[in-house]
Amino acid sequence: MNYVSKGSLSKLFLFAALVISSVLISILLTPNITFATGTTYYFSTSGSDSNNGLSAGAPKQNISTALTLMNAGNTILFKRGDAWYNASLNLTNKAGTSADPITIGAYGTGPKPVIASMYKLDSGWTNVPGTNRWQKSINGSTSLDAYRVFVNGVPKQKVASANDVDQLHEWAVAGGIVYVYTGSSTVAPTNVEVIAYNLASVVVMENTEHVTMKDIDFRGGSYGRVIWVKAPSSHLTFDNLIVQRAVQGGIQIGNLGTNPDDTSSVSHITITNSLIDKVWLPEENDTVVTTGDGLFIHHAVDGVVIRGNKILNWGHSGISLTNYKNNLLGVKHVIVEQNDISAGTSGYMHGLDMDGYSGKTTNNIIRRNYIHDYTTTNHVLGSSNKIYGNIITGATGTVLPKHSFQPWGLDMYPWQAVSGDDDTWMEAKDSWIINNTITETDQYAIYLGDNPGSPSTNKVENNVIANNIMYEYGLSPQGQVGLNVHPQVTGTAFVHNNNFWDPVVQAGDTNGKVARYKNYLGATPNFSLNYDAAQLNSVCSSSCSGNVQINPVFVDPTNRDYRLQSSSSTTMQTGALSYHSDMDRGYSDFFGTPFAMSGGSIGAIQYPGVSRTNLSAGIAPTFSSSASDPPPSKLTNGNTASTDYVTVGNPDQLVYAQIDLGALKDISQVKMWHFYTDGRTYKDVVVQLSRTSDFSSYVTTVFNNDKDNSSGQGYGSDDEYAESANGKTLTFAPVTARYARFWLKGNSVNTNSNFVELQVFGTDPIAKLVSQYRDITYSAAGVNDSFPSKLSNGNLTSSDMVDVGTGAVSAVMDLGSTVTLNQISMWHYFNDSRKYHDVIVQISNEADFSSYTNVFNNDTNNTAGQGTGTDAEYTETSAGKTIAFSPISGRYVRFWLNGNTVNTSNYMVELEVYGY
Incomplete structure (x- = not known):
């Protein structure tokens, strides 16, 4: 592996005088080798527009000036800690290019710069x-x-x-x-x-292309949304943002459909690592502004990745994928993964609201999300969608009179947008609900329903519900059942290898009723005629099999640790069907571990699953203020006795203890003890994880009970709790981070902040497929490869190839945002066991590859002009070629070829990039 910059290439050219001409010609003739044309400009509220803005020491000031400089190749940086109010960014008709995007970000230290339409x-x-x-x-x-x-x-x-x-x-x-x-x-x-009332959205994009926004705190805006992306627009990235303090929506993307002649769409969008928080007071519930979605993807959107965001406090849905306009493209090829979605203090919220007209909301993937503590069912309508590896827990029925009562895990229940118009029915067909864990629902875990008036083309039909755990579901009007397939569902529902268990009902009756499946008595629905698992397998044997009711024996269900144990039934460990051929290349469990090819486990977390360890044991914390904690630290020595405490800072002072884990880890649980012998409650208990030591970037707050924001870490929606010898356990979706920070500010007995023990649990990071449905650009003109690219669609057959031209040619994959990468797999045409020449794989954070790292290079004579490689040529097979390497941070991956041992053609089949 070698790192290359333009400076080092220049030295190489001078040193290799005998080959300088051929190398230089090769570089000049290769379209992907381009030199950056943009400029970086700095802005601060203390700056002046009379400055040139070319350094942090001479920043410009005004947003209006920044807008004039948002042109292809330019980078606009706002100073951290500064705030621009009564401001908005209208990027209509702003366009970068694939090699020269527009980048909007931050510089300096401290909190993210604020741009607020307030x-x-x-x-x-x-x-x-x-x-x-x-x-x-x-x-x-x-x-x-x-x-x-x-x-x-x-x-x-x-x-x-x-x-x-x-x-x-x-x-x-x-x-x-x-x-x-x-x-x-x-x-x-x-x-x-x-x-x-008169304020604009904070960000507006229309006819906007190749723009990246990162490290900004966007607040306020119009009645509709904070950020509004209108069709046509494409290739937009929103990374490490805060989108907060809204009236209705957070980020809205799509075509409103108000003009029937406008069929334009939005494509290639990336939304990652962001906090999307309406910020909501319980007293605000059931007022005129309770509606709104955190992410509203609607009507005409193709190709979106929504990954690693925390979304809470929205008055309608956390994430909405919706189409109800027949003349528009639909919502397609959206990947929603690794998000933490909850209602916070909002009295009404779906975690996910996915629906659409026939053929409109389709080929979307919902995987490995943690959807918890919400009030209203998750809709999973549309067609040919895949929902797997999710933990869905804590559905508590809303008490707001304006809204329906649907405290379910998820449902497939179409509705009609316009009465009397059969073309306006939503559909629910050909979708897969596989390997999810659904727990703590006030009523059903899964509900399938239909309406006799729905047209035959939109019936609830051919859906697969398999390998799910439905646990601790509540009493409903149809009985205490985990699954309710309503009698009006006339289409086939395949129900295989699910486990049903309610610990209260079935503690003394393992044959209790667990499901309702089209229960009719003659022509009349019989709500009392429900089935146990064996009866379910029998009554619908043509479409139901392998369902059981077994205590799953989770590790710690009280604290939502839903891993299986060695004492779990072997049916739970190995009784699941394998769906690899029906799912996709990213088919993996909640933690990102690929599901076993043969059999597998029931639920979102397969057995044996990850083995969490105490990553912080023995690591000495650092403190924001004075603390007497000589090594070995009392806070990480494993002693949870209340007498083994450390007082940090002065009375009534906001303080924190911070732990450096030494490297990036996948953190999924935290345990903490404070002084507890008198049952006190502590104030401003905030727990945060970050990839950076100063917590300026990639910060995830996993607990916050600071209801007045006195800590300055944001308005918290968690409750204070009485300290005890059991401490406090927080279990959450895996967060890739290196640092953990624990805040306190006194307690209900005195003003001291007393830490006893801090434990951070997790694993080494698990790399996951991050290249699915990503856009590909080519150095050769006229390459025939429409979206979704054949190179990122998961099809590994040699015939599903792309001819990328002849000579030294390349394909560039844009991952949308920066990812820590450690593995790449690639397939080229392999039916005749050929070998390809000049196979080179490069990773860069620069769109123009002005600097990059080679992770593979078998060009031993530098024919492609990318440096001399030391890797060997290899025979192409159906197994492809996998390259593993030490973690590298990058957004762009470039793949080179230069003919093969059979002919001069370059045929690529599939390119897979893995990271975290």
Whole structure:
């Protein structure tokens, strides 16, 4: 493996004088070897537009100026810790290229720069005489109304009039004047943010291409959404963002469909590693702004990756994949994976809402997500969609009167958009719900329903429900059943090798009823005629088999550790059917481990699964403030006695302890103990994980009970808890991180912060397929390969190939965002055992490959001009070629070929990139 930059290439040319001409000609004739044309500009609120902006020491200032510089190849960086209010980025008609994208990011240290379409009201507040209420006009206006108000990042509930504002959580607006309550007639509010009626979305994109946004905190915006991506647009990346403090939606992508002649679409979108949080107060539930989706992918979108995001507090859905416009493309080839989705304090939220007209919402993959503590069923409609490896838990029925009561794990129940129009029925057919673990639902784990009026083309038909664990499901009007296949479902539902277990009902009755399957008595539905697993296998034997009801014996279901144990039944460990041929190349369990090719386990986490270890044992923490903790550290020595504590900082001081694990790990559990002998509760308990030591990037908050944002780490939706000898266990979706930070600020007994033990559990990172449905560009013109590319569609047959031209040619895969990579597999045409020449694989973070790392190179005479390789040529086979290497951070992967031992053609079949 070797790292190459343009500087090192220049030295190579000077040294190799005898071959300089041929090498230089080769480089100049290769389209992918291009030199960057863009410029990096710096912006700060303390800067000036009269500066040239070419360094952090001479930044420009205004957003309007930044917009004029957002051109192909340019990078615009905003200073961390700065904030631009009453600002928006309209990138309509802005276009980069594949080699020269537009990049918008951050520089410096500290919190992400804020760009907010909100008004900031700090000084100038006036006390309303005789009250603890304060008032200030919105931007000097006497007529503006407003949707939402935040004080120090904490949302407030809007009430009818100024006179009603007499609680800390309340606010009102009248005649352009905002009223808030501080509880004091002498202490004015500070850091008040207002989303007024007249504000634009924070980011608008239309006819926008090849733009990357990362490391920015976007807030506020219009009634509809914070970020709005309109068709036509393509090749957009949103990475490591905060999208928060919204009225309705977070990120909306697609074609509104208001113009029937506009059939344009959005394609090639990447949304990764971001916090998408409406920020919601419980008192705001069931108000006029309860609707909205965290991610709303709608009507005309093809090719999206939604990976590793934390999404919470949305008033309708965390993620919505929706099409209800017949004239538009649909929502296709979307991969939703490794996201943490929850309702937070929102009283109504689907984790996932996927639906669409016939053939419109199709070929989407929902895998390895943690959907938890939500209020309303997950819709999995559409056709030919695949849902696997997910943990879905904690469905608690909404109590809001405006909404339906559907506390289910997931459902397939089509609905009609326009009454009387058969073309407006949603569909639910030909989809796969495989190897999921669905627990703690107030009613069914899985519900299939239909309507007698739905057309035959949209019936609930040919769906497979297999290898799932349905555990701890609640009592419904149809009985305490994990699966409810409604009698009105006339299409086939294949139900294989699922396990049903409710620990309360079946503790003394292992033959209890667990399922309802089209239960009719004559022509009348009989809601009481339910089945145990054996009866289910018998009554629908043509489509049902292998279903059981066995205690799965999870490791720790109380703390949502749903791994199987050695004491679990062998049926749980090996009784599942294999679906590799029907699924896709990324078919793996919740942790990312590929499912066993033969048989496998039931549920989202296969046996034996990952073996979590205490990664932090014996590692000395660092502290934000003074602490007496000589080695070996009391906080990581395994002693959880309350007397073995460390006091950090001064009384009533916000402090943290931080643990460096030494390398990136997949962290999925944290245990912590604070001083506990008197049952105290601690304030501002915040637990965060990050890839960077200063927590400036890639930060995931896995617990936060700071309800007033006094820690400055965001408004928390978790509750305070009484300390005990058991400590606090947090189990969550795997987060790839190196650092863990634990915050405290006093407790209910005194103002001290006393840590006892901190334990971080996980594994070495598990690399997963990250190249599926990714876009490919070619150095040769006229290559015939439409999206989704044959090179990233999972088809490994030699006939599913792409002719990428003759001579030294290359294909470049854009992963959408930076990923830590450690394995690449590739297939070329292999039917005649040929060998290919000049096989080179390069990884770069630069779109123009101005610097890169070679991870494979068998070009021993530098014919391709990429340096002399030392790897050997190899015979092509159906097994392909797998290259493993030490982890490398990269976004772009380039694959070279230069003919073969049979002819001069270059045929690529499949390119797979693995990382985390």
